[in-house]
Amino acid sequence: MGTVYISQNDAFIGKIDERLSVKFDKKTILDIPLIKIDGIVVLGRATVSPAVVDELLARQIPLTFLTDTGRYLGRLEPEVTKNIFVRKAQWQAAGESSQAIHVVQAFVRGKLKNYRNSLIRRQRDTDLDLSASITRIEHAIAPIDTTQNVNSLRGLEGAGSAAYFGCFNQLIRNAEFEFKTRVRRPPTDPVNSLLSFGYSLLRHDVQGAVNIVGFDPYLGYLHCDRYGRPSLALDLMEEFRPLIVDAVVLLAINKRYLTPADFVTEPLSNAVSLTPEGRKTFLRLYTQKKQSEFKHPVLGRKSMYQEAFELQARLLAKYLMGESEKYPPLVLK
Numbered sequence: 001m002g003t004v005y006i007s008q009n010d011a012f013i014g015k016i017d018e019r020l021s022v023k024f025d026k027k028t029i030l031d032i033p034l035i036k037i038d039g040i041v042v043l044g045r046a047t048v049s050p051a052v053v054d055e056l057l058a059r060q061i062p063l064t065f066l067t068d069t070g071r072y073l074g075r076l077e078p079e080v081t082k083n084i085f086v087r088k089a090q091w092q093a094a095g096e097s098s099q100a101i102h103v104v105q106a107f108v109r110g111k112l113k114n115y116r117n118s119l120i121r122r123q124r125d126t127d128l129d130l131s132a133s134i135t136r137i138e139h140a141i142a143p144i145d146t147t148q149n150v151n152s153l154r155g156l157e158g159a160g161s162a163a164y165f166g167c168f169n170q171l172i173r174n175a176e177f178e179f180k181t182r183v184r185r186p187p188t189d190p191v192n193s194l195l196s197f198g199y200s201l202l203r204h205d206v207q208g209a210v211n212i213v214g215f216d217p218y219l220g221y222l223h224c225d226r227y228g229r230p231s232l233a234l235d236l237m238e239e240f241r242p243l244i245v246d247a248v249v250l251l252a253i254n255k256r257y258l259t260p261a262d263f264v265t266e267p268l269s270n271a272v273s274l275t276p277e278g279r280k281t282f283l284r285l286y287t288q289k290k291q292s293e294f295k296h297p298v299l300g301r302k303s304m305y306q307e308a309f310e311l312q313a314r315l316l317a318k319y320l321m322g323e324s325e326k327y328p329p330l331v332l333k
Helices: 050-058 084-092 098-125 131-141 150-166 190-213 231-254 276-290 305-320
Strands: 002-006 011-016 019-024 027-033 037-043 046-048 063-066 072-076 263-265 272-274 293-295 302-304
Touching: 002 027, 002 276, 011 050, 037 190, 050 072, 063 190, 072 190, 084 305, 098 131, 098 150, 098 231, 098 305, 131 150, 190 231, 190 272, 190 276, 190 305, 231 276, 231 305, 272 276, 276 305, 302 305
Parallel strands: 002 037, 011 046, 037 063
Antiparallel strands: 011 019, 019 027, 063 072, 263 272, 293 302
């Protein structure tokens, strides 16, 4: 099972028997059994046949639309799960409840510990001195458990993130790329372009997981309510950002899978995005990362990252429904 990414503009997405068929310019560019698909992401423009829409809804396979640059446009979602008890528990914990504060502490702790551990690994494996940034992140982690206010926890998350991105350029071991600061709307350099694109892909995956478990993706705890924003998906993806997206971005740059020639700049906005060939390379690396295995520290068994999205969502549901005493974020050393 996996996510299918369709990045060819003006492709036609159809169905032949039990297979998904993607054609462009009268040629078949993808032919895959539907049973092997658990999500489809269209990057750019594509035509989707009514038969495919019917089939995806029947099989509960989400279809997400992103722009060429990875900006989220919308999503075709199967019927929401019938597990009303998960959503009831989610809504009961909204606001500044003790449960909400607990999960916000966990989201922030998970993200910052993964930031810290990522820098420790880089420092150990290279000649880099990242100790100052590691110390700043540890200072942000230390008061998390005693901080009982969501806004204050957001401040700790911001401080830890600033320390991490303050040394991100040192992690880039390729003189053709440089990172100065995080720029998002739009990203105006290749590194920020990759980070934003990767986070859009991650959001698709995590939102699919929270839907499967039965959550309302628009009610979060760390992220404020905002019209159309899937706050819970954004909450849950925090711990995965450094583990998946940042790791893939650094791999693509440092191993020279991507070069400056794989990026284009839009003249008016200065927005930087991947070329079609560059996008294919990044999607391949992202997919490989999702399918890589690690030992889940709570479950004590091997897991792929793409399974971990749903595992973490189920652990969150168990906590909110009172079936476990805490929510353990995914932290890897």
